[in-house]
Structures are given as C-alpha cells and as structure tokens.
Amino acid sequence: MEQYGFTIVEKLQKLGEEIQKQELKYHSKRVMVSKEFTFDAAHHLHCYEGKCKNLHGHTYKVIFGISGFVDEIGLVIDFGDIKEIWKEKVEIYLDHRYLNETLPNMNTSAENMVVWIYEKMAEELSKVKYQELRLEFVRLYETPTSYAEVRREWMINA
Numbered sequence: 001m002e003q004y005g006f007t008i009v010e011k012l013q014k015l016g017e018e019i020q021k022q023e024l025k026y027h028s029k030r031v032m033v034s035k036e037f038t039f040d041a042a043h044h045l046h047c048y049e050g051k052c053k054n055l056h057g058h059t060y061k062v063i064f065g066i067s068g069f070v071d072e073i074g075l076v077i078d079f080g081d082i083k084e085i086w087k088e089k090v091e092i093y094l095d096h097r098y099l100n101e102t103l104p105n106m107n108t109s110a111e112n113m114v115v116w117i118y119e120k121m122a123e124e125l126s127k128v129k130y131q132e133l134r135l136e137f138v139r140l141y142e143t144p145t146s147y148a149e150v151r152r153e154w155m156i157n158a
Contacts, residue, residue, distance in 0.1 A: 001008050007100060021066070025071070027070065030067050031138040033082075034065050035064050035067070035079055035086075036063040036064070037060070037086050037091065039091055041058065041095065041096065041098070042057040042098050042099065043055075043058075046107050060140060062138065063138070064082065065135070065138075065139075067133070069131070069132055071130065076130065084122065085128070086125060104116065114150050118135060121135055122135040136152050
C-alpha cells in the first residue's frame with residue numbers, strides 16, 4: 001500500500017519461507033565497516049610553545065575501519081560488538097580523563113594517541129569470534145577539522 005510517498009510492508013519476510021538460511025550470505029568478499037565514537041578528555045603538550053602547552057580539553061571523535069569476510073548470515077562484525085570493545089577496553093582510558101596520567105608516557109598529541117588507540121583496538125579485535133578481521137584504519141579528530149590517522153599498512157611496515 002503506497003501512502004505519503006512510502007510503502008507500508010504488508011507481509012514480513014520470514015526465514016524458511018520467503019528466504020532460506022543459505023541465501024543470507026550474498027557474497028564472499030572482504031568488506032570494511034566503520035564505527036565512530038566520541039569522548040571528552042583533558043591534556044597538555046610538553047616541549048610545545050603553542051596554546052596546547054596549557055591544560056585544556058577536547059571532545060574527540062574516533063573512527064574505526066574494520067574489514068573482514070562476511071559470515072554465514074552476511075555480517076563482518078556486529079556493530080554492537082565494536083561498541084562493547086570500545087566501551088570496555090579502550091574508552092575507559094580516555095573518556096573524562098587527564099590523558100597525560102592515563103596513557104603510557106608520551107606527549108599526548110593526536111599523532112601519538114591515534115597509534116595507541118590503534119594498537120589497543122587491534123589487540124582486542126584479535127580476541128573476538130569473527131575470523132580474519134583487520135583493523136584497517138583509525139582516525140582521531142581532536143577538533144571538528146583536525147585529525148590524525150593511522151592505517152594498517154603503515155603499522156605493518158613501520
């Protein structure tokens with residue numbers, strides 16, 4: 001039934017009737033999925049003569065690109081699983097924290113932090129049930145227009 005420019009579903013597709021389980025996997029290609037998160041944190045930079053030498057804060061945005069092959073139902077990884085790893089294993093060191101205190105000894109620049117985040121997330125992804133997952137990139141926005149990025153091939157060839 002067409003109403004107001006959209007279609008109302010009249011019959012919900014049922015597994016085992018209109019579609020079979022073996023049809024859920026459409027292809028066997030590698031696909032990348034992305035998920036982004038935000039966190040608020042304070043930090044300051046050492047040996048730096050700009051504004052960032054003083055204690056200040058940011059609302060950071062981090063984007064993960066994760067690739068893999070689809071499973072038997074057509075998923076690379078459940079977005080909820082990415083969120084769970086982020087919340088329980090990575091964000092706890094970052095959100096509403098003084099980064100100079102919670103991260104390993106480093107200047108807490110976006111360039112240093114993005115590598116730490118990559119390493120932490122890659123370590124945790126290696127433990128999940130999905131096969132052949134690769135963390136392809138991490139992009140860390142310090143401001144809405146400024147970010148640092150690391151890619152898998154750069155980490156391998158470093």
